[in-house]
Amino acid sequence: MTNLCGVDVSKAWLDVWIETAGHRRFANTARGVAELGAHCRAHQVALVVMEASGGIEQAAFLALWQAGQPCAIAHARSVRQFAQAMGYLEKTDRIDAMMIARFAEAKRMVATPPPSAHQQELTALATRLRQVTGDLGVQKQRLHSARDPFAQASLRQAIAFFTEQANALAARIAALIDRDPLWTALDRTFRQVKGVADRTIAYLLAELPEIGTLTNRAVTKLVGLAPLPDDSGQRRGRRSIRGGRAGLRSILFLVADIARRFDQSLTDFRQRLLAKGLSKMQVRIALARKLLVRLNAKARDTRAALPLQA
Template sequence: MTNLCGVDVSKAWLDVWIETAGHRRFANSAGGVAELGTYCRAHDVELVVMEASGGIERAAFLGLWQAGQPCALANARSVRQFAQAMGYLEKTDRIDAMMIARFAQAKRMVATPPPSADQQQLTALATRLRQVTGDLGVQKQRLHSAREPAMRDSLRQAIAFFTAQADDLAARIAALIGQDPLWEALDRSFRQIKGVADRTIAYLLAELPEIGTLSNRAVTKLVGLAPLAHDSGQHRGRRSIRGGRAGLRSILFLVADIARRFDQSLTDFRQRLLAKGLSKMEVRIALARKLLVRLNAKARDTRAALTTNP
């Protein structure tokens, strides 16, 4: 039985649970993380598990790894569902830490190595590019409906600012990709699919670093494009998708619709699905899934080629 430490992370605190020691609280700061590392070593903790909490867990996660303490990230919704299944309907920081530890034990979780410095930088740049692109879209919508000259001038200035930022971020991402042999090779491989361009590749490499290392089934499930069964007894429910990496999935929806205009096989695939009576949303999902499978296959071949001919 692995000696685990569950950590519930908030902006101010790290609430900790070890079965043999109970609950303890540390500050969510560099000093607090160092104290937590010492505490874990004193209790022979083999693995620290915390929830992925929108980024506030990142400093503690990386800090513990740097101190030599293996860590893993758990899905917050899965932990909450586990807690409810165990009869814990109430929610406190102490209970959350305890449930994270027990969930990790039941699931037999293993360490999740931290991303490299370059991967962290790429993810940060891609995240910021997505934010700036969203801001740019909002400003353009406002300009479309604005009538007052002063307001339109202000919006044009904002659009120019966000456009410059987006261009700068895209250039920095391209330079970063060009410095890594694997990323550069994946970039060339992905571009063989017409419709897949700079930003799609940036988001793929930033948000799906596992691409090419997983089976097609596993990668589509990871992104949230795998049809999930809803069967019971003789009943066969309608398949649906849920979970996964929603931001990347939304991009694949758009890119798949563009790619099928250049690829007759995708167009024919779409027409066959429509002829079978599938809804437009079901067809969109199927197209995005097929595109992801093709990208995964190209990434797998690229990785194999680099391994064979480094």
């Protein structure tokens, strides 16, 4: 059995479980992570697995990789469901660390190297752009309902600030994309689809770096746009989507609706689905899936052609 280390990450602590050593706790600091690395080496740990914890696991994840310790990230909900299936209805940091290690063993998880420094920067910028865009939308909604002149002036100042921030982030992202040959080529390719513009491309490159390297079926499942069966015996349940990358999926819903206004084939596809009696939500999902498949195919061709262009 491969010696695995499960790590439950919180802001203050790293709770650790190794089957041959039991539970240990380290501070979630640079020194604590270094001590964790030494602890793993002492017990010949082949893989450290952390539960995704809203990003607070990233510092330890990157530091351990830099120290030469292979790591992977486990989906939090999957680990919790595994723990419940194993009879652990209670929840403590010690139990969570143990379940992460045992889940990784059962799933036969493998190391997932961290993204490049450029990819990390792009992801951080795209995440911040999404936040600022959301804040900008909130301020505009508040301005629409505000009646007091002073409140209106304050909201306009906030809107101007967030607009400036969004423009600066967009410019920084564009410059980052221009410095990478693959991203530049994908940017040019994606723009061939009318309705796909700067921010959509930024989110695609940041949140779906795998685009063009996966089959159409795999990429739609990864994003959460693949209908999943719910069958048992002779019963055939309704297919539905769940999981995946919700933020990117929501963007594809919007962009697909815009793209079909420029693309007659998408419009005809939508009309055929509506004529079959599909609900508006089912049609919306199908359109987004079709757009993603189209972008994935274009990205695959671009990746294949890129070495020939070098």
